[in-house]
Amino acid sequence: MESVKSADTLERPVKLAIKDIVVGYLDKQSGHTMVAVDKVTLDIREGEFVTIVGLSGCGKSTFLNAIAGLVKHQHGEIRVNDRIVTGPGMDRAVVFQKASLLPWRKVGRNITYGLELSGMKQAAAREKASYYVNLIRLNGFEDHYPHQLSGGMQQRVNLARALACDPEVLLLDEPFAALDAITRELMQNELLQLCEKVGKTVLMVTHQIDEAVLLSDRVVIFSSRPAYVLADIRIPIPRPRKSHIKDSEEFRRLMNEIWRVIEGNANIGGGI
Numbered sequence: 004m005e006s007v008k009s010a011d012t013l014e015r016p017v018k019l020a021i022k023d024i025v026v027g028y029l030d031k032q033s034g035h036t037m038v039a040v041d042k043v044t045l046d047i048r049e050g051e052f053v054t055i056v057g058l059s060g061c062g063k064s065t066f067l068n069a070i071a072g073l074v075k076h077q078h079g080e081i082r083v084n085d086r087i088v089t090g091p092g093m094d095r096a097v098v099f100q101k102a103s104l105l106p107w108r109k110v111g112r113n114i115t116y117g118l119e120l121s122g123m124k125q126a127a128a129r130e131k132a133s134y135y136v137n138l139i140r141l142n143g144f145e146d147h148y149p150h151q152l153s154g155g156m157q158q159r160v161n162l163a164r165a166l167a168c169d170p171e172v173l174l175l176d177e178p179f180a181a182l183d184a185i186t187r188e189l190m191q192n193e194l195l196q197l198c199e200k201v202g203k204t205v206l207m208v209t210h211q212i213d214e215a216v217l218l219s220d221r222v223v224i225f226s227s228r229p230a231y232v233l234a235d236i237r238i239p240i241p242r243p244r245k246s247h248i249k250d251s252e253e254f255r256r257l258m259n260e261i262w263r264v265i266e267g268n269a270n271i272g273g274g275i
């Protein structure tokens with residue numbers, strides 16, 4: 004299948020609009036609110052792959068969870084296709100670090116789960132799921148239980164499940180962080196090819212800079228907590244991409260550029 008990505012994603016309509024959002028957690032003992040995300044504004048265009056990088060504990064997951072509607076923001080606005088986000092919804096699918104599969108359902112029925120919840124008939128759900136089973140090369144594993152699969156395969160099922168719901172926006176929170184280094188590299192390639200095929204709008208969180216550069220159209224760098232946007236860096240490497248671009252001069256230059264921003268902020272804020 005041809006890549007659906009055009010050379011410049013900046014020409015596309017905005018799919019996910021985040022304006023000035025503030026998210027804090029109330030400490031019930033002290034009565035104080037600890038601000039985790041501080042006035043973040045970000046527009047993500049249709050079909051764009053945007054990654055957020057930042058130090059551990061800076062507020063990346065909080066930000067993603069606010070977009071997913073799992074955590075309430077105290078200020079600002081989140082819109083998907085101009086609809087204001089007030090809670091979780093089928094227009095956003097989230098994949099977390101740990102594959103959250105239902106252990107009593109076989110792979111095929113894990114993938115159809117969200118579709119069944121949305122009221123789709125089992126036969127139609129199965130048909131839809133089989134497209135993603137093929138796409139993510141899980142053929143032959145539909146009748147396995149999650150515990151019979153490796154961590155990498157479980158995370159592939161998780162991705163297929165999220166994609167099968169055909170969300171407007173796919174949210175990924177360090178989806179490969181729990182995997183070993185080799186599986187992680189393989190999964191990065193898998194996701195790269197997958198996204199180039201389906202052309203989804205994706206917002207991913209990672210602390211791996213190489214992963215961010217390989218996959219993204221833009222890398223957004225968060226400050227140490229409370230998170231605000233330090234830099235928004237375009238990754239002009241053409242698509243389709245292959246993992247060997249990691250050896251290129253341009254790739255290294257972009258990695259260095261991102262690293263210098265993170266390091267500079269950590270030195271000022273004592274964030275490490």
Ligand SMILES: Nc1ncnc2c1ncn2[C@@H]1O[C@H](COP(=O)(O)OP(=O)(O)O)[C@@H](O)[C@H]1O
Nearest residue numbers: 028039057058059060061062063064065066228
């Ligand atoms: N449910 C919660 N209740 C209270 N504090 C939280 C909660 N979740 C995260 N935090 C705090 O918010 C800050 C940001 O956390 P998080 O968003 O998980 O960071 P990251 O994903 O960048 O590692 C951290 O100080 C963390 O301890």
Ligand SMILES: [Mg+2]
Nearest residue numbers: 063064065177
């Ligand atoms: Mg996190």
